Amino acid sequence: MYPQVLFKNRKPDRITTIEEYQQNGGYEALAQVLKNKSVKQVKQVINDAVLLGRGGAAFPSGVKLETVAENAPFPRYLVCNADEMEPGTFKDRVLIHADPHQLIEGMILAGYAVLAEKGIIFIRPEYENAARILEREIDIAKQAGFLGSNIMGSGYSFNLDVHRSGGRYICGEVTAQLNALMGKRPNPKQPPPYPTEKGLWDQPTVIQNVETLCCIPHIMKNGADWFKNLALTKGAAGTKIFGISGKVNKPGCYELPLGVRLSEIIEKHAGGMTAGSEFKACLPGGASTRFLTKEFYNIEMDFQTLKNAGHRLGTAAIMVFDHKTCMVGATLNLMEFFARESCGWCTPCREGTQYIKDLLWRIENGQGEESFIPLLKKICKYLWNAYCAFAPGAVSPVESLLTYFEDEVMEHIEQKKCPFKT
């Protein structure tokens, strides 16, 4: 059993109350920080801990906080991105349901690091339960004196609100999320200016993922070295919530050290492959990552190792496909998602995702031609020039389909049908 940090208080059937959270050391980090640590020191500890953003991009959290200049104008904002909408990803929901005060404390600490006066949790409509839990627990935290003005007599004031989205995948993109929060059509914007300089209502704004924020109280309480030592591989830091789904016996969220092997996650923690299933491939970190095939079955799951192998850990939402799953069909399904969710703002993404979807549909339904393969590769390349990161994410499964499963694609074309359909 590995150390449980984020899931320390997790219970099978209910949320952790504020009393239980405090009995297990909750809000101690906040008290220590507000009493003894300067804003600069907080940022330094987070930086030293090498906390990489858990929302998929793995951007160093400490660097992001430092990007808010010391003399930046007020008010400053802290936004928690709880718009988890990438297929396969559900860790943030589980985290909020398990231990909401961990997120609240993390937000107050991150807020303090940039002297934000307001925090906003941007949450998707599918997580209405989580939104209600957060609203209730924010009130409780306020009554306990952890939120509001002059927190614990420190002179620091911070308030928290929950903002409900109307539901669109692009709202998870930082700049689109800011537009959504400001009541505009949530199209992405290209920086500069960066949100940390001019974000919400043109004020400095930091946006962090739920899991990233949840790590912060533990880092502040136990130190940067402790956090770094949690990981199994050199250079990696901390534990990670791996959300595993698909053809495994025990789909769910597991907190494991970064650097744990994929084979161990599947066989030991997720209960192995379902009866009669053999591992064929997985998407290691949500729908916008590349298929990991059998040759990577023993890979160490951390950001750098996957990057070195030409892959991305993303959100560590592992979706497992078995030998009976048609990879063309799976990729077509992923493209249907991306084509539906493209915000339509720029042509390469709006038209390209539809075009790829159409070609994959034709291949899957026995109307494919060999010439589609170079054509798909070409369109994928064009999509890298789209306005935001949505389109490069969308083509990741397609490109890896053509890299690792070209034989399967060709079988569809030659047999003029899906070989997996009887």
Added chain:
Amino acid sequence: MLPIELKESLKTRIEQSSHPKELVVDVMMAVQEHYGYLSDEALDESAQLLNLPPMELEEIATFYTFIYREPVGRYVIHVCDSVVCWMNGAESIQDYLCRKLEIKPGETTKDGLFTLLPVCCIGYCDRSPAILINKKVYGELTPGKLDSILEKLRKEAE
């Protein structure tokens, strides 16, 4: 017309907000909740409350999955069709619902009770195949489970 109480509570929230525009989705959702969907009239009323041109709300309303610009049934069933649910039988769940309710995706039953809409990943991949009904999740679905859910909702609506 919106009931005075609802109108007043929304007005108060708008007045108290330092940035009223941030309430666009909240207001449209609350108005939609009252009417069942965001009709043209409801959209105009939302725009008036927020003091924004209706067209500005229209471009936001039509963007979001959970704002309905056309009438929907009392229960909106969102069937998750993303890759994990797809792998675990989402298509047969949708087919079963279509047969049972005698509608196609996007349609509403004759009695006005159920609307069926496909939706992107709802974040319950560990309990797939899963659906949302009025934002409440139902997972690990089987035809038998679906039958009892529909039955329960029908009784609740009586």
